[in-house]
Amino acid sequence: MAKANAFYAQSGGVTAVINASACGVIETARQHKQHIGKVYAGSNGIIGALREELIDTSRESAKTIASLKYTPAGAFGSCRYKLKSIEENRAEYERLIEVFQAHNIRYFFYNGGGDSADTCLKISQLSEKMGYPLQAIHIPKTVDNDLPITDTCPGFGSVAKYVAVSIKEAGLDVASMCQSSTKVFVMEVMGRHAGWIAAAGGLAAEEKGDAPHIILFPEIAFDRKAFMKRVADCVKQFGYCAIVASEGCQDKDGKFLADAGTVDAFGHTQLGGVAPTLARMIKDELGYKYHWAVADYLQRAARHIASETDVEQAYAVGKAGVEMALAGKNAVMPAIIRKSAPGKKYKWKIEEAPLERVANVEKKMPRNFISRDGFGITPACRDYLAPLIQGESYPPYKNGVPVYARLKKVMVPKKLKTSFEV
Amino acid sequence: MAKANAFYAQSGGVTAVINASACGVIETARQHKQHIGKVYAGSNGIIGALREELIDTSRESAKTIASLKYTPAGAFGSCRYKLKSIEENRAEYERLIEVFQAHNIRYFFYNGGGDSADTCLKISQLSEKMGYPLQAIHIPKTVDNDLPITDTCPGFGSVAKYVAVSIKEAGLDVASMCQSSTKVFVMEVMGRHAGWIAAAGGLAAEEKGDAPHIILFPEIAFDRKAFMKRVADCVKQFGYCAIVASEGCQDKDGKFLADAGTVDAFGHTQLGGVAPTLARMIKDELGYKYHWAVADYLQRAARHIASETDVEQAYAVGKAGVEMALAGKNAVMPAIIRKSAPGKKYKWKIEEAPLERVANVEKKMPRNFISRDGFGITPACRDYLAPLIQGESYPPYKNGVPVYARLKKVMVPKKLKTSFEV
Numbered sequence: 001m002a003k004a005n006a007f008y009a010q011s012g013g014v015t016a017v018i019n020a021s022a023c024g025v026i027e028t029a030r031q032h033k034q035h036i037g038k039v040y041a042g043s044n045g046i047i048g049a050l051r052e053e054l055i056d057t058s059r060e061s062a063k064t065i066a067s068l069k070y071t072p073a074g075a076f077g078s079c080r081y082k083l084k085s086i087e088e089n090r091a092e093y094e095r096l097i098e099v100f101q102a103h104n105i106r107y108f109f110y111n112g113g114g115d116s117a118d119t120c121l122k123i124s125q126l127s128e129k130m131g132y133p134l135q136a137i138h139i140p141k142t143v144d145n146d147l148p149i150t151d152t153c154p155g156f157g158s159v160a161k162y163v164a165v166s167i168k169e170a171g172l173d174v175a176s177m178c179q180s181s182t183k184v185f186v187m188e189v190m191g192r193h194a195g196w197i198a199a200a201g202g203l204a205a206e207e208k209g210d211a212p213h214i215i216l217f218p219e220i221a222f223d224r225k226a227f228m229k230r231v232a233d234c235v236k237q238f239g240y241c242a243i244v245a246s247e248g249c250q251d252k253d254g255k256f257l258a259d260a261g262t263v264d265a266f267g268h269t270q271l272g273g274v275a276p277t278l279a280r281m282i283k284d285e286l287g288y289k290y291h292w293a294v295a296d297y298l299q300r301a302a303r304h305i306a307s308e309t310d311v312e313q314a315y316a317v318g319k320a321g322v323e324m325a326l327a328g329k330n331a332v333m334p335a336i337i338r339k340s341a342p343g344k345k346y347k348w349k350i351e352e353a354p355l356e357r358v359a360n361v362e363k364k365m366p367r368n369f370i371s372r373d374g375f376g377i378t379p380a381c382r383d384y385l386a387p388l389i390q391g392e393s394y395p396p397y398k399n400g401v402p403v404y405a406r407l408k409k410v411m412v413p414k415k416l417k418t419s420f421e422v
Numbered sequence: 423m424a425k426a427n428a429f430y431a432q433s434g435g436v437t438a439v440i441n442a443s444a445c446g447v448i449e450t451a452r453q454h455k456q457h458i459g460k461v462y463a464g465s466n467g468i469i470g471a472l473r474e475e476l477i478d479t480s481r482e483s484a485k486t487i488a489s490l491k492y493t494p495a496g497a498f499g500s501c502r503y504k505l506k507s508i509e510e511n512r513a514e515y516e517r518l519i520e521v522f523q524a525h526n527i528r529y530f531f532y533n534g535g536g537d538s539a540d541t542c543l544k545i546s547q548l549s550e551k552m553g554y555p556l557q558a559i560h561i562p563k564t565v566d567n568d569l570p571i572t573d574t575c576p577g578f579g580s581v582a583k584y585v586a587v588s589i590k591e592a593g594l595d596v597a598s599m600c601q602s603s604t605k606v607f608v609m610e611v612m613g614r615h616a617g618w619i620a621a622a623g624g625l626a627a628e629e630k631g632d633a634p635h636i637i638l639f640p641e642i643a644f645d646r647k648a649f650m651k652r653v654a655d656c657v658k659q660f661g662y663c664a665i666v667a668s669e670g671c672q673d674k675d676g677k678f679l680a681d682a683g684t685v686d687a688f689g690h691t692q693l694g695g696v697a698p699t700l701a702r703m704i705k706d707e708l709g710y711k712y713h714w715a716v717a718d719y720l721q722r723a724a725r726h727i728a729s730e731t732d733v734e735q736a737y738a739v740g741k742a743g744v745e746m747a748l749a750g751k752n753a754v755m756p757a758i759i760r761k762s763a764p765g766k767k768y769k770w771k772i773e774e775a776p777l778e779r780v781a782n783v784e785k786k787m788p789r790n791f792i793s794r795d796g797f798g799i800t801p802a803c804r805d806y807l808a809p810l811i812q813g814e815s816y817p818p819y820k821n822g823v824p825v826y827a828r829l830k831k832v833m834v835p836k837k838l839k840t841s842f843e844v
Binding site for chain 2: 010071391
């Protein structure tokens with residue numbers, strides 16, 4: 001096994017723990033210097049490879065690399081850039097191979113969601129055809145939790161924990177105020193296509209009457225009448241109603257609630273936000289005083305309240321990715337496999353999953369995870385979700401705020417004469 | 423000193439640490455059983471006194487009371503109910519005295535902001551006139567940080583910490599994505615009349631280029647042209663722009679930005695939200711892709727990331743309130759006095775402040791705390807704010823979510839035949 005360099009890139013929306021995967025990749029590679037030379041990270045993801053903008057991670061101290069484990073977001077930069085199909089833009093793939101060849105890169109670690117799994121597979125296939133064998137390993141990451149085979153996707157557990165903790169706390173706030181003031185609280189969370197994140201809010205409710213009282217999933221067509229009745233019932237029974245709403249809530253015709261077709265004075269489509277839309281709807285129909293929150297990036301960046309389980313898994317898939325590469329694997333993804341039975345202490349291990357079985361397969365939320373009335377989660381869902389938010393992995397603090405990694409980001413000198421427009 | 427009971431009530435918007443003050447009051451009272459009989463808590467604040475709905479805190483275990491120290495929101499219920507002036511509604515005050523008399527209550531601890539300081543003072547004065555001497559102690563609490571004399575108001579430090587941590591994390595997220603995606607992030611925070619909370623966001627920025635790049639204060643009239651220029655400059659210089667905006671942002675005529683006069687399809691005033699308004703404005707003028715968040719109740723309920731300093735001070739003012747009562751004081755508030763010089767290790771003590779000097783005095787944010795350009799905080803502001811967010815006071819967790827107090831809330835049997843409409 002000849003010594004070669006590795007390329008690592010972060011792809012798509014970042015998470016609270018994607019850097020923990022980077023840490024796993026880099027630290028493990030450093031332990032195998034006889035096989036892996038340097039780890040080059042794409043500056044802003046795959047765009048960095050296309051532009052030959054490579055960050056030399058060997059110039060970062062062991063301490064800095066270790067601090068990636070508790071640093072949120074994408075330390076090397078990520079991008080929303082989807083490679084076209086090989087037929088449509090073969091030049092892009094060829095450019096990647098050209099850059100890899102110029103820098104003696106034989107290991108490709110792509111840290112992302114479904115799209116990057118697909119890209120990773122294509123690069124592996126094309127490199128083989130072009131006679132430049134490259135070991136392409138996909139490191140799973142997505143708050144959407146929609147990758148197949150793996151029990152969960154690193155990044156999801158921490159968003160899930162943030163959402164459960166936040167609605168528990170805000171729920172107590174509303175409960176305090178509801179006698180004479182706010183009676184309804186709506187918290188909007190991410191998940192345009194799937195209700196995994198919204199479902200996690202359900203973990204906050206441990207006893208009857210606990211917030212959240214209603215969860216709105218994109219999988220369940222919004223039924224205004226049933227919803228209003230439930231809100232009114234909650235206020236009657238508990239004094240208030242706390243709601244977690246997925247940004248992807250839609251009506252039976254598939255129209256997003258946030259796209260209410262409303263326009264402002266300038267004729268612009270209203271900004272949306274499912275939370276304010278629902279809050280106003282409730283005010284109009286039931287007259288309750290409301291508050292609403294939209295967590296947006298706060299939820300996926302919230303490293304301060306990350307799930308310890310999620311952090312460990314994120315690190316583990318990074319580490320396992322390198323180990324698979326060292327074992328000669330190609331076109332695989334380290335998947336998290338649940339070994340424990342529902343309700344038992346969570347046990348998991350890493351196994352390799354062929355990318356052919358990962359790419360272009362979306363894991364949907366099972367219908368039996370959503371209660372029959374469509375407004376909550378089932379015990380089966382709770383059994384699945386609860387282990388994923390276990391444990392608190394706090395970052396270090398200085399002056400009252402977390403100390404997150406600051407990289408030097410020394411660039412690798414370019415070797416190619418040609419530039420590439422992205 | 424004859425033994426008598428105490429009444430404790432939570433008032434106005436709740437915080438992450440108001441229950442820590444309750445804990446300080448109840449635990450300290452329990453240490454002085456020879457003078458203070460039972461502590462009765464108003465169910466939903468002062469409304470509970472008017473309705474004779476009193477919670478017997480002696481029925482809660484020591485462990486439950488201790489857990490109030492790490493439980494957010496108002497465990498006994500709060501209310502937004504302002505007593506009218508004595509001239510306007512003397513009956514209300516007389517009713518309070520009647521209830522206190524019926525339950526042998528001679529100590530009145532009112533945990534709230536400016537309005538409750540005023541109420542507390544009036545009740546003290548009236549009770550004296552009515553020949554029912556009552557020791558009325560105001561326990562400071564408000565995320566608005568606008569009480570005079572005291573260095574800070576319990577509740578504020580924890581919101582400040584939440585805001586600083588959140589914009590630091592979200593800022594890293596945007597920095598990761600900005601090359602090919604989101605370039606502007608706007609986070610809306612509380613503070614309709616004062617920019618204290620928005621200012622705290624500035625603590626996240628430790629080096630040049632760190633988020634937040636712009637802070638919008640209610641104290642500074644919004645200048646669209648200067649704002650847009652600054653946003654564009656930031657994107658040019660740093661690649662992105664992270665903004666903390668106070669909900670109270672207003673233009674030079676005092677019109678709230680959130681009240682943009684826009685209406686939806688039903689003719690309703692647009693829901694507002696400064697964050698979406700600003701984000702859309704930027705998109706229209708500069709074309710940048712944006713994200714926005716509105717933290718709302720999440721920020722003031724976020725006990726999971728409370729400031730240890732804030733928790734300690736909240737407990738201390740509760741404890742000191744009881745000690746002042748035991749020392750025969752009346753119409754006073756325990757104030758936090760800063761003993762350390764700017765930039766030195768924070769030292770503070772509790773001193774009594776006469777309510778006459780507290781009631782109806784609003785502490786404004788000094789102009790020299792806001793940078794000359796109006797978009798940031800000054801070193802003086804940082805010196806003032808930084809100590810208030812020091813230390814992390816984590817609650818215990820079980821199953822991945824915080825374990826917060828669950829009270830039995832045993833009601834004190836009513837003694838009065840009359841009821842009172844609130």
